[in-house]
Amino acid sequence: MDRLGSLNTFVQAAELRNFTSAGRRLGISSSAVGKTIARLEERLGVRLFVRSTRSVTLTAEGQAFLERCRRIFAEIEAAEAEMAQSNGVPAGRLRVSMPLTGMLLTPAISAFAVAHPNIELDIDFSDRLVDIVEEGFDVVLRTGAAADSTLMTRVLGTYSYVIVASPDYLARAGTPTEPEGLLSHACLHHRWSTTGKLEGWRLKRDGAYLDLALPTTLICSTIEPLIEMAERGLGFTAMPVFAVRRQLDEGRLVSVLDRYLDDVGTFRMMWPAGRQLLPRVRAFVNFMGEHLFAEIRQG
Structure with missing residues (x-):
């Protein structure tokens, strides 16, 4: 579950291109987003973002990882949808x-x-x-x-x-x-x-x-x-x-x-x-x- 949480943090930061906005959406601080991304990069052994004082952009590895993460969360949503349909509760x-x-x-x-x-x-x-x-x-x-x-x-x-x-x-x-x-x-x-x-x-x-x-x-x-x-x-x-x-x-x-x-x-x-x-x-x-x-x- 911790890994899914870090992946979700990465996806939000990647889609918004902004750690502060990602933190606001997730209900955490921008520094917490940065620390999560840093731990994720260390675990993967690759750099996912290029960060400057004005912008956050994805590296080539980060873009590829984002597409894979999107597929993972799409599968989770599909599984949730199947369960929701089975019990009739959105x-x-x-x-x-x-x-x-x-x-x-x-x-x-x-x-x-x-x-x-x-x-x-x-x-x-x-x-x-x-x-x-x-x-x-x-x-x-x-x-x-x-x-x-x-x-x-x-x-x-x-x-x-x-x-x-x-x-x-x-x-x-x-x-x-x-x-x-x-x-x-x-x-x-x-x-x-x-x-x-x-x-x-x-x-x-x-x-x-x-x-x-x-x-x-x-x-x-x-x-x-x-x-x-x-x-x-x-x-x-x-x-x-x-x-x-x-x-x-x-x-x-x-x-x-x-x-x-x-x-x-x-x-x-x-x-x-x-x-x-x-x-x-x-x-x-x-x-x-x-x-x-x-x-x-x-x-």
Whole structure:
């Protein structure tokens, strides 16, 4: 078991190319990762990593050893899958990548954790485009179109957008009745961390999108601060409706220009094709398919 533990430490360090990140994932210190790797290299009699102050890279021997270790852990996962299928209880560690907006959907995730106590959830919230196979994710949840044809995909549902501001801001600055009215207001924007571009406010009139140079009063790479700042009266922001459902219901935010917004986003689950779907992955995909879209609609 000690050997399996050291092999797992090596795999995490090799895939992340960073001892600190590997330690964080494993719940140990970076120095503990380094000592484990050093003992492993001594036992094998080869150097697995080339380490510098800025980077960690695999040697040729390390790359070959990584491929062998991946096959070993794949066999262990397959054995676990067979046992899980035999007793009908999904179990084991499930690595999931979710967009930052996924943090607003924690009720569905929490419900899954309660329904499947034998599954160990390891969730990475990030808007970056992850390599599902290379980084060892079992499944990812993403918005937008599916860009990788090598992945299996399940659409969970669609959601609409709203432009919102606080009642205090509207009382102070006025309520625009046409999209062009936003040009004289404070506008709070979301910037995609993956591209560095601002997320557009897709306003339409007579079926055509409007090209408006909206003020960039404030820009943020995550949406939660934008929602709070809109609540505090700093200006307008455009959000998925599920992200601000509670604030709208409680009157802390008010939507405007609804008739000029008919754009929709898509939530989808993706997982690697061509491999046996582990019971814990199937359980997560099916559960989210049944519950997540309801969560989006209800907020």
